[in-house]
Amino acid sequence: MADKYTVRVTGKNVDIAVGEDQSVLDGALRANQWLPHSCTQGTCGTCKLKVLCGQVDHRDSPEYTLTSEERDSGLVLACRVTPRSDLVVEPLGAVDDRVPHHPLRDHEGTVVVLDDIAAATRRLVVALDEEMHFNAGQYAELLIPGTALARQYSMANPPSEARLLEFHIKLTEGGAATEGWIFRSLAVGDRISLRGPLGQFHLVDKVEGPVILIGGGTGLAPLKSIVQHALAEDLAPELYVYHGGRREVDLYDVEFFRELDARHEHVHYRPVLSEQDWGGATGMVTDAVVADFASCKGMSAYLCGPPAMVTAAVKALKRRRMSPRLIFKEEFTVAPPLPDADAAAS
Amino acid sequence: MTITPDFVNDITIEELEADPYPFYERLRKEAPVAFVPALGMHLVSTRELCEQISRDDENWPAVISAAGGRTFGPGALLNTNGEEHRELRDMVEPHLQPTAVDKYIDDLVRPFARERIAAFENDGHADIVAAYCEPVSVRALGDLLGLDDVSTDKLREWFHKLSVSFTNAAVDENGEFANPEGFRPGDEAKAEIIAHVDPKIDKWITEPDHTAISHWLHDGMPEGQTRSRDVIYPNLYVFLLGAMQEPGHAMATTLAGLFSRPEQLERVVDDPELIPRAVAEGMRWVAPIWSAVVKRAARDVTVGGVDLPEGSIVMLTYGSANHDEHAYDAPSRYDMDRPVKPTMTFGGGKHACAGTYFANAVVRIALEELFESIPNLERDTDHEVDFWGWGFRGPKQLFVKWEV
Ligand SMILES: Cc1cc2nc3c(=O)[nH]c(=O)nc-3n(C[C@H](O)[C@H](O)[C@H](O)COP(=O)(O)OP(=O)(O)OC[C@H]3O[C@@H](n4cnc5c(N)ncnc54)[C@H](O)[C@@H]3O)c2cc1C
Ligand code: HEM
Ligand code: FES
Numbered sequence: 001m002a003d004k005y006t007v008r009v010t011g012k013n014v015d016i017a018v019g020e021d022q023s024v025l026d027g028a029l030r031a032n033q034w035l036p037h038s039c040t041q042g043t044c045g046t047c048k049l050k051v052l053c054g055q056v057d058h059r060d061s062p063e064y065t066l067t068s069e070e071r072d073s074g075l076v077l078a079c080r081v082t083p084r085s086d087l088v089v090e091p092l093g094a095v096d097d098r099v100p101h102h103p104l105r106d107h108e109g110t111v112v113v114l115d116d117i118a119a120a121t122r123r124l125v126v127a128l129d130e131e132m133h134f135n136a137g138q139y140a141e142l143l144i145p146g147t148a149l150a151r152q153y154s155m156a157n158p159p160s161e162a163r164l165l166e167f168h169i170k171l172t173e174g175g176a177a178t179e180g181w182i183f184r185s186l187a188v189g190d191r192i193s194l195r196g197p198l199g200q201f202h203l204v205d206k207v208e209g210p211v212i213l214i215g216g217g218t219g220l221a222p223l224k225s226i227v228q229h230a231l232a233e234d235l236a237p238e239l240y241v242y243h244g245g246r247r248e249v250d251l252y253d254v255e256f257f258r259e260l261d262a263r264h265e266h267v268h269y270r271p272v273l274s275e276q277d278w279g280g281a282t283g284m285v286t287d288a289v290v291a292d293f294a295s296c297k298g299m300s301a302y303l304c305g306p307p308a309m310v311t312a313a314v315k316a317l318k319r320r321r322m323s324p325r326l327i328f329k330e331e332f333t334v335a336p337p338l339p340d341a342d343a344a345a346s
Numbered sequence: 347m348t349i350t351p352d353f354v355n356d357i358t359i360e361e362l363e364a365d366p367y368p369f370y371e372r373l374r375k376e377a378p379v380a381f382v383p384a385l386g387m388h389l390v391s392t393r394e395l396c397e398q399i400s401r402d403d404e405n406w407p408a409v410i411s412a413a414g415g416r417t418f419g420p421g422a423l424l425n426t427n428g429e430e431h432r433e434l435r436d437m438v439e440p441h442l443q444p445t446a447v448d449k450y451i452d453d454l455v456r457p458f459a460r461e462r463i464a465a466f467e468n469d470g471h472a473d474i475v476a477a478y479c480e481p482v483s484v485r486a487l488g489d490l491l492g493l494d495d496v497s498t499d500k501l502r503e504w505f506h507k508l509s510v511s512f513t514n515a516a517v518d519e520n521g522e523f524a525n526p527e528g529f530r531p532g533d534e535a536k537a538e539i540i541a542h543v544d545p546k547i548d549k550w551i552t553e554p555d556h557t558a559i560s561h562w563l564h565d566g567m568p569e570g571q572t573r574s575r576d577v578i579y580p581n582l583y584v585f586l587l588g589a590m591q592e593p594g595h596a597m598a599t600t601l602a603g604l605f606s607r608p609e610q611l612e613r614v615v616d617d618p619e620l621i622p623r624a625v626a627e628g629m630r631w632v633a634p635i636w637s638a639v640v641k642r643a644a645r646d647v648t649v650g651g652v653d654l655p656e657g658s659i660v661m662l663t664y665g666s667a668n669h670d671e672h673a674y675d676a677p678s679r680y681d682m683d684r685p686v687k688p689t690m691t692f693g694g695g696k697h698a699c700a701g702t703y704f705a706n707a708v709v710r711i712a713l714e715e716l717f718e719s720i721p722n723l724e725r726d727t728d729h730e731v732d733f734w735g736w737g738f739r740g741p742k743q744l745f746v747k748w749e750v
């Protein structure tokens with residue numbers, strides 16, 4: 001990184017050095033200065049900042065996340081924007097500094113497990129050269145070799161295993177990371193580059209009420225980390241894990257969760273299938289939750305998976321009077337199309 | 347004097363109370379400064395002119411409407427100017443400064459809001475105005491003032507009675523009140539207020555405490571002296587009317603607005619940080635103090651092309667200014683995503699609302715608590731949304747329901 005600019009965040013008394021080709025978010029998190037963010041791919045809008053002074057390059061900030069009106073009024077996406085001068089910026093939302101945050105770092109590791117665990121789903125385990133500390137529920141970005149692209153994958157291992165990261169990865173047809181790499185050429189023994197930790201979907205502090213965790217497909221990954229962490233640290237009085245899939249072949253880690261359910265009085269595991277009659281629950285996973293709870297008052301929820309499932313789950317939990325403040329979400333949104341891919345298509 | 351168009355001659359207060367918007371839309375277009383015989387004064391209806399006059403306290407000192415003066419008596423903040431007004435502001439402002447409000451507001455509002463919600467949250471339906479908006483609004487201010495021994499329902503009764511008197515504005519052709527009986531409720535309320543507060547004042551004189559009224563009595567007075575009751579009461583009525591009523595109006599109006607935009611309601615429920623934006627748009631959409639501020643021309647003036655002689659009385663209609671087509675696209679539509687533009691909701695100039703920060707905080711906390719406990723709140727479509735009022739405006743009732 002040739003030139004570095006200085007970025008000052010109002011309310012934080014430090015100057016953050018950010019390179020010419022680096023995002024403001026990346027610079028801040030590496031300097032251990034927490035800024036709100038959720039997807040680091042420009043799709044969620046959580047990372048909006050107001051630039052109070054200085055010049056920026058929005059780079060590939062999508063118009064649907066940051067409208068031209070917002071750009072005109074000085075807003076930027078921290079995860080996309082790069083400085084063109086020294087900057088003073090102000091986060092739009094409250095900056096949650098109550099939970100500990102771990103600085104963002106580049107890591108290298110070796111693939112030690114790459115297994116097919118369900119239909120079009122793989123478990124990838126990476127042995128890191130150095131520890132990566134993170135909060136249960138966070139994700140990392142895997143760099144696709146030979147490209148400038150990165151994709152987000154949530155850690156499924158508990159934070160106590162800081163050198164052995166487990167990921168659950170679902171195949172996306174035509175996908176650069178999945179079909180093009182992880183499901184094609186990647187093999188045990190390969191070296192992998194990644195950066196992390198990222199995101200604000202996490203369980204850190206002890207909670208008073210029961211916790212409902214709903215995962216769709218590989219949305220189970222961060223929930224597996226959270227459940228293990230909550231058990232190890234005794235963070236929650238009850239844990240209800242729902243895993244939604246279409247057919248039985250979509251489920252994985254069934255034995256792992258069944259065993260937790262059998263061993264711990266306060267862990268409850270319910271897989272739900274939407275397109276197959278079987279011995280277990282059927283229908284939409286969110287409908288199963290609504291049927292199981294007359295009221296969710298005082299409870300909290302962790303929802304992860306495809307955006308449509310997360311939206312449906314939020315609705316269902318509000319119907320059962322769960323406070324929106326206690327509903328935490330991680331949406332597996334798709335990375336925006338590359339600008340040059342657009343150009344190629346037209 | 348200009349010629350008064352027929353539609354202005356024919357308007358009645360009842361029509362305005364039911365729905366003032368069509369009349370004012372025409373006024374803004376055809377007669378932004380219009381003499382209305384039924385009121386005996388000029389109405390100013392555009393945002394630009396309301397703003398200009400409210401800021402120009404030299405040419406436009408504040409007075410109180412005749413009905414307002416009849417209700418509050420002389421010496422209220424609303425109809426004092428210059429040094430005397432400054433002193434009254436100094437009396438009421440300490441408790442309402444943002445730094446002061448931030449210190450006490452959560453403890454003042456949250457526990458009571460939660461208690462109210464707990465009383466009806468398992469019913470699955472409510473008239474949210476009577477069950478929640480008005481009680482939270484009056485309890486917060488009542489406790490701040492030192493009227494913690496007055497029941498919530500009594501405080502609600504007082505502001506309703508003062509409100510109908512304050513807006514009993516109709517005059518006959520001689521300029522006399524057309525409906526003198528209409529002041530009776532306000533007179534009853536005042537008699538009760540004095541009977542209750544007089545002994546409390548006796549006590550505060552010798553035993554000052556942290557309450558606002560106690561401070562009004564003592565602050566800035568020479569050792570051994572307290573402010574006269576003649577100063578305290580008219581200003582206490584200002585608080586017991588508008589300041590009691592309007593945060594409740596703002597809450598209910600914002601809910602009604604959000605019900606008209608379910609996707610915006612959902613976003614606000616999911617992200618309570620959007621509540622202040624939703625409330626600001628609610629109060630733009632239907633300004634709680636719709637048409638109550640009155641000014642007097644200190645000299646001969648021309649406004650909006652109309653020549654007015656010294657002494658002319660004009661009423662600034664903030665509810666109309668907030669619907670000015672030149673400032674707001676589709677003004678009658680609630681839309682919290684519209685570009686943020688200053689409104690006239692809290693007035694302007696030296697007489698601008700002294701309780702802006704306090705009121706916004708009360709409304710915000712009340713809605714935070716409501717959405718936190720009942721995130722599945724929806725409008726009960728068996729009932730119409732029933733907005734009422736011209737001087738002060740808000741839903742009289744707002745029926746809501748939720749799954750239990
Ligand atoms: C915070 C976060 C955490 C994530 N964690 C995980 C995880 O733990 N496990 C996991 O499997 N995935 C996870 N994802 C998703 C993951 O990051 C990738 O988006 C996904 O694996 C696809 O990447 P790809 O490069 O293979 O496909 P891409 O190259 O990004 O997509 C290929 C093409 O298919 C289109 N496309 C892809 N999916 C869809 C769709 N659903 N609907 C419409 N068009 C589509 C795209 O527009 C694109 O043109 C996470 C995403 C985020 C934001
Ligand atoms: C949402 C609620 C409220 C709204 C919309 C509102 C609006 C207004 C408006 C429009 C005025 C007249 C301004 C002018 O003359 O231009 C006013 C005056 C005033 N308001 Fe409010 N108000 C609200 C709540 C409150 C509260 C809670 C308090 C006190 C705690 C308060 C105290 C006052 C006082 C003292 C005045 C008189 C100011 C003066 O004449 O100097 N208001 N308000
Ligand atoms: S848009 Fe930047 S973190 Fe999601």
